[in-house]
Amino acid sequence: MKTPEIVLVGQPNSGKSTVFNVLSDIKTSVSNFSGTSVEVAHSYINLHGQTFHLVDLPGVYSLNPGDEAEKVTFAYLVNEDIDLVINVVDSSMLARSLELTVELMEFGVPMVIALNMWDEAERRGLKIYPGKLEKMLNIPVVSTSAFHGKGIKELMEKCGEVLCQDQQSPTRMVYTSHIEKDIHHLESHLLELAIEKNGAPRFYAIKSLENPKVVPEDVLKTTFHDLETMRQQIQEMHDRDLYETISYERHHLAMKLMEEVSHFVDRKTIPFREKLDRYFLHPYLGYFPLLGFFILFFAAIYFVGNFLGDIIAVPLGKIPGLYAGLKVQQPFLWFTIDGVYQGIEGAIGIVLPFFLPLIFLTSLFEDTGYLSRIAFLVDGFMHKIGLHGKSAAPFILGFGCTVPALYGVRIIENKRDRMLTAILLPFIPCSARTAVILALTAAFTGPFGALFIYVFVVFMIALTGKFMSLFMGKPLGLIMEIPGLKVPSLRVSFSKTWMRTKSFLKFAVPFLIVGSIFMGWLEYAAVNDVINKALSPMVETVLGLPDKLGSTLVYGFFRKELVLVMANSAFGVQNIPGLPMSWQQVLVFIVFVTLYFPCFSTFVAMWKEFGAKVVWLSALLSIVVASTAAFLVKIVLI
């Protein structure tokens, strides 16, 4: 027998992921589902001895997909074998949420409504009567507060009940009579048609009128004949496009429901969170908490990252001793084993210590709603480089590590903006490059050199963004909800951190190992001189640097911080100040190292998220930008 599949559908910020996480805690031995490219969270849960497949779909405002995440959800609903939908509703946003509920009812899968964030609604002075709503919709309604784990048991019991029933017959939501007549007419044509997708004939009848783009072709063919005349008639009658007319109708249905099932009680004081928001969103004062946030965020990651790194370094550092004996007797084997070690060490010893606090803090902040306030504040700046506020969050993450930052790009709706953000991201100096910058400037120029590098790099990023956006058209204007501020859940953040870390390790470690083995072989084959010679037109002629740095750049592609170690060994010096370079050359070198090819892990992550084309584009662009920037510095300084 097939495992019953339950999907969570709700608007963004409805607390859907919290519901998912709380439910996932009742896991069976079969843990998370993986290996598919679908960006949805899966889990198997066990309830009264029965196993359910639980799926958390990206938040949608409506069933008219507007962005990538919404498309994923729509496609999933329409194509997958779903047994039950849990419609997670943000109770404090009841009117708007009910519009989606009405749409899901039209879609016609068995459903249960979770009136989530019940406490938040009460705080806002909204009193809701779930019993009334249940009666009016003829669908089970459970009030929950997933954050506090309340109502979850009842929710699952209702789900069990509905799954046992043969059929659910929700109340039919009736539109204005003349539209209803058209829907009815279209529906009657569709009744005989075996639609290969999920969704009731009535749903497709309504969508044919409202948004034909999302309707499957065979359905449109059937309705097409009468459709155009109908659409024209309605359009003339209402003097606005069909999409609006139907949405407004649904809006009125939802408002009517809302009036029937809830009422406002007076609240005497303005909630503390509202007061906070006056500062957070203030056009001038807002930058102070923003600055504080940045400092805290980076300081926390820096300190925790270093702390964890130091702890892990001790046992990891002992491992090379175990196979050191092989170096003389069997150098090839030694270089191979060392490659494996370097790969694992790179992932666990260097990336992971920074990755963990970064992911954890991001998960935590994601849930507070503060990231959207940052996006709001920096939108003005970002427009100048052809992006908008939503790219801010991934950029911030990029200072820690480019890899998780690339995953953060998902939150941007528009493909153009996502691409541009992803292409600019590798230019932001991550923690490994920060180490290179700080170590080299400390030895050769002092802090002003570092400051110069940062200002110059940011300038180059802005310039590149401006340049790229010439080819990519204008960004769409910003439309972004600022969700209410919330206290984040530690439990959910821990579980998100765990899931993301696991998927990172699974994916990146094999690549790092293979890459490191390859590097080990290169060293074994002693091809450094060949590489130096091959790269010398670039390194020596264009950039005016010693040609011995050529091979260090190749190593730097695998791990940026390796540049330092390799430069020392290339020149045979013990420490960085001993490098035979002038401070001008060092600055040129830093600029190039910071901007050229991002590291191998970044490429892999980029490939996974955006495909090979974007990787090539990014590679090419980074070479061009790095050479140009370093060349400019050379002309000015040398």
Next chain:
Amino acid sequence: MKEVKMTNINLEEAPPGNELEVIKIDTGTSARQRLISMGVHAGDKIIKYNGSSWGPILIKNITVDSSKIAIGRGLAAKILVGYENT
């Protein structure tokens, strides 16, 4: 009865703090659909939060759940709102 006069203006230039009524969303189709699905409709009563001359416009939709939505200036200029002149 005192006559109430409505002044129509675009959202970008509308005065902050006043109660405004959305008259027409004259943006491109996709932006309009996005706004509608986020609960902003013609006829809704909204309040514009900020009066700064740069950055996005922040509105609070009084009619629908008091939700807060940030709208880029370019789009805001294409949203027609009205307010009562007293």
